[in-house]
Amino acid sequence: MLAFVKKYKAFIIGLIVTRILVFILTKAGIILIDKDEILTNVLAFLFYWILISIFIYRLPFIRKHIKTVYKIISLIVILVVVMILDSNSNTPDNPIVVLFLLVFYLSFAYVLIPQFFKKYKWIILGVYVIAFGVFLYFRLFSGNFEIYQQQKTEIILLFIFPIPLFFCLWIYEQWKWVKGLQAEKTKAELSLLKTQVNPHFFFNTLNNLYALTIKNSKQAPEVILKLSDMMRYTIYEGKKDIVSLEEEIDYLKNYIELHKIRYQKSVTIEFEYTTVKNDTVAPLLFIILLENALKHGVESLTENAFVKMNLSSNDKEIHFTIENNFDPKEVSPEKGIGLENLKHRLSLIYPKRHKLSIKEEENVFTVNLKITKND
Secondary structure (H helix, E strand, O other), X not given: XXXXXXXXXXXXXXXXXXXXXXXXXXHOOOOOOOOOOHHHHHHHHHHHHHHHHHHHHOHHHHHHOHHHHHHHHHHHHHHHHHHHHHHOOOOOOOHHHHHHHHHHHHHHHHHHOHHHHHHOHHHHHHHHHHHHHHHHHHHHHOOOHHHHHHHXXXXXXXXXXXXXXXXXXXXXXXHHHHHHHXXXXXXXXXXXHHOOOOOHHHHHHHHHHHHHHXXXXXXXXXXXXXXXXXXXXXXXXXXXXXXXXXXXXXXXXXXXXXXXXXXXXXXXXXXEEEOOOOOEEOOOOHHHHHHHHHHHOHHHOOOOEEEEEEEEEOOOEEEEEEXXXXXXXXXXHHHOHHHHHHHHHHHHHOOOOEEEEEEEEOOEEEEEEEEEOOO
């Protein structure tokens, strides 16, 4: 209940303020309410409620813009003066007063929501020019005031009915704006997470490459080629939302081959894969799990270290499994920053479309990742 009140506080306060103002102005005789015109009264009340609620909603903005406050106060003073003059006038539904009221409401809307008003100004102005034109015709040029009186409710509706429609359109624009901010935030977070792919690997490989060139090893050109392919993939393909699953596999294979050069001990690294042609996936997901397995598994063991990976896909999902042994004296692989990185990325890229399970049993760490494809 408290969450609801907090979320819609401006509209709740607006409802209370509108009700109090209607009561005061009615008692003071400034406005007269015909109880037989139920629809007109409801729409008029709704209009003022929306107007006051938007004003309250925009108060933080108004506080920062004192000139806006002066404009609003000036408009309210003009409105009060016009309504007092109209209440003392013998001319019912004075066209000049109606024009003043129309200008006031449009000016008020422009002050409160300038961007929205500018975006739809021709539609808004067009609707009310037509409405005012219809009013003038029946009020001044129909030749019979009784005809105007008969059509009065419909004419008033021409002025009031567009308000809820424009209000709904404004709400939609605000929703789009919020969604746009969320999308930008998500994109920025993903970019940051992608840059967290371990850069130490590249530095270590360059050091190994330096050692190979000193020895004039025949492996040096192959290492350079693989490292070049990996750097290209990380820099260029890593920016994309999706990449070919085959390219991701090649990236993992190159990573494994370059790591094998580093180790002066017996290490078993197996990678099996069966995929559907033209499959796609978000880039640099599986490398996080492989890095984690090598860092917390292979590098913590002096002998009999292993990493086993399997990547498969079908028409419905992509399934990646990796397991490695580790030294229990070392920190558990599950506590690595890489896994937190992966969980965050998955929640952003594949919300409600992925399942990540982690199991630690007898010094063997196993991670299963399933990604459900779009229907």
